[in-house]
Amino acid sequence: MAGRQFIMQVWRGDAAKGSFQEYRVPAAEGMVLLDVIHAIQATQAGDLAVRWNCKAGKCGSCSAEINGKPRLMCMTRMNSLNTDEPITVAPMKSFPLIRDLVTDVSFNFEMAKRVPAFKPRPKGPDGTHRMQQEDIDRVQEFHKCIECFLCQNVCHVIRDHEDNKKHFAGPRLFVRYAALEMHPLDTNDRRELLKDKMGLGYCNITKCCSEVCPEHIKITDNAIIPLKERVVDEFYDPLARWLRKLTAKGS
């Protein structure tokens, strides 16, 4: 290990121009990629822009494309990469670049503002909400989302078609919608919005989002497909629609 160096190709630049620049960093045991970036900052490029907070995979700030793969820098151990070759670190491609590895992710925050709020049913007779664990397991899976936006970054609908951002919420937001729609206490109905304004139909379930999720949320299988089914039931299945009208909100 002694004397070994990582050869890093780190993207430097802003929206106008930029290029990969090479840095060499002495290897130490157990390093993650974010450690290497920090080492570059501390000794070679004090102004290298990178977003990070917790360095423990809990805040979802340090998303980047490492050797072309979208990942969290803090959870990418150097020994999981082929360090005989130079390692490239680039900003997420689907968002406008601010500087170096930092992108403008405000699209996601704007989309979040458009989500109709949680609206709980009244409390039970004892003044609390009773819920069974098995009824909230699925929603708790969605609540694991750390908003790293890697799923948004890889989604073809927006990665390859910038224009679609106007009418496509993206996987992160679908997980949010699913969490609300399947919340045992929620009484809002967001299905029409999902169908007409949030572009749920654009998703052709290629599962790229699920593959990159650092929290291993089954975005496509557990969130998007069930949402699609709910929309279909509501708007394209007359029998189910009629049955649902008899109950308050449906499943």
Added chain:
Amino acid sequence: MAGPYETHEYDVIVIGAGGAGLRAAVEASAQGVKTALICKSLLGKAHTVMAEGGIAAAMGNIYPEDNWKVHFRDTMRGGKLLNNWRMAQIHAQEAPARVLELEEWGALFDRTPDGRILQRDFGGHRYARLAHVGDRTGLEMIRTLQQHAVHKGIDVYMECTIARLLKDGDRVAGAFGYWRESGRFVAFTAKAVVLATGGIGKAWKITSNSWEYTGDGIAMALDAGADLIDMEMVQFHPTGMVWPPSVRGILVTEGVRGDGGTLKNSEGKRFMFNYIPEFFKAETAETEKEADAWYEDKKNRRTPDLLPRDEVARAINAEVKAGRGTPHGGVFLDIASRRSADYIQKRLPSMYHQFKELAGVDITKEPMEVGPTCHYVMGGVRVDADTTATTVPGLFAAGEVAAGLHGANRLGGNSLSDLLVFGRRAGLYAAEYAKKFTGAVKAGVDQLASVEHELLTPFNHHGGENPYSIHMDLQECMQNLVGIIRTESDLKKALGEIARLKQRLTRASVEGHRQYNPGWHLAMDLHALLEVAETCTLSAIERKESRGGHTRDDYPKADPSFGKINLVTRKKNGALSITPEPLPEMPGELKQLIEEQK
């Protein structure tokens, strides 16, 4: 040339968007005043997101015997009675309502078999009391508050760093900072300001804290004339990761011990039985057999593995010093031999993930290696217990930046509840203050030339000191000289080093331009980091006893006369002073609660 700056006018601005800041902004806005929330990072990334174990609240869902009085007693005893009794009382009384309110806003806590909120055991709490979501409670809390705030239409200024508070005479009148994205300055005028900026852990080398924890709120308050108290009281969490070096300090939740994990030394001995202090003898199991019985029936005396954090951190420190540590200088934390793999993965998913990914350790099969890590500052800005008002009119503070609730040592789980209870109160009373304020807000935004010049100085130096090196040297200094075990000679050495670092900071230089420049940001942070490091060290010299988060090798015992005072830090004409002042007197009926040894 100074200004003109982009300027925004508000009734209330809240600086910091962790649990306390979000809760304060939600409350202020609900009171009908124009409110802004300003944060250094993106919304939802604040340090609260890292909180693992849970929110302490005496809801009595598991043990009906639990109530605010027991929670109050536990908090006071855990804090070695240095706490502000009124804050501890309000906190214990209001926490359950704050938890239920989160549920009303969409949070989903783990459930009991009868469908209520499940509560978990934690150190120093007599009953299972922590409402939680696996080991990612902070994430649930911050996301719930964040989404609620967004739906309420509160203005949020993200990646906007506040560098100075603005004043009009004695009162606070706004804040001045810069946008990270553009590097441009921005000013806020406000009738009231809430500080919710968190702690100071980035002054230490081994820390569980994120990059934001640079003490900027505490330093800004001090510079604005506010009193600080208890700055010597720093919590070293007993269980941080120790290996590999790059992850040293990352938190391992106390929930591991609450859910059945025990501490062992290199000889395989459960050493905590040798470290039970007199103060906690009556309620702590004396033998392994007795402790094991507690896991089955919580009516038994509890295992010493769950003594308050200060006790456990010192014990681990002593074991390692005595040569009974692990190969990497920690001790073992073993849950695999008591609990099934299924149980561990369900209760502690993020710990499982963290060790697997970062250390290559499967905690369902092997023990973890853990050691103390700088985690929390009990000291901070002095506040009024009921209103969270600081000693500067118009300035309020809540959460870790404020002091008093936790005394000399914070119990696990009491932080998230602190954020909710006092975050709400800060928003409420800041709004009330703003409504009553009738004069014009004069923040002196046209008089900031000297501040602007000061903030930009590092760009004018070339080939000067590297801010990253200054930071690393400070962390080394605080780790070695102002750590878990302190002595007067070390502390004085630290003061000398901090003075040298301050000199070096005047020569700091940064490369590049102002747009999203982390080196520049760090140079600004260092002003605060060095100031809080100095106040901590000065205060630590003055407290000539050992209590809670402050252990003096040269004064190893608690001294009753020090148990009656706060150490108050003030800054006048650039000079710091430390003054002992008596703790607020506790009413007799509350004293009785603490003395009861049931």
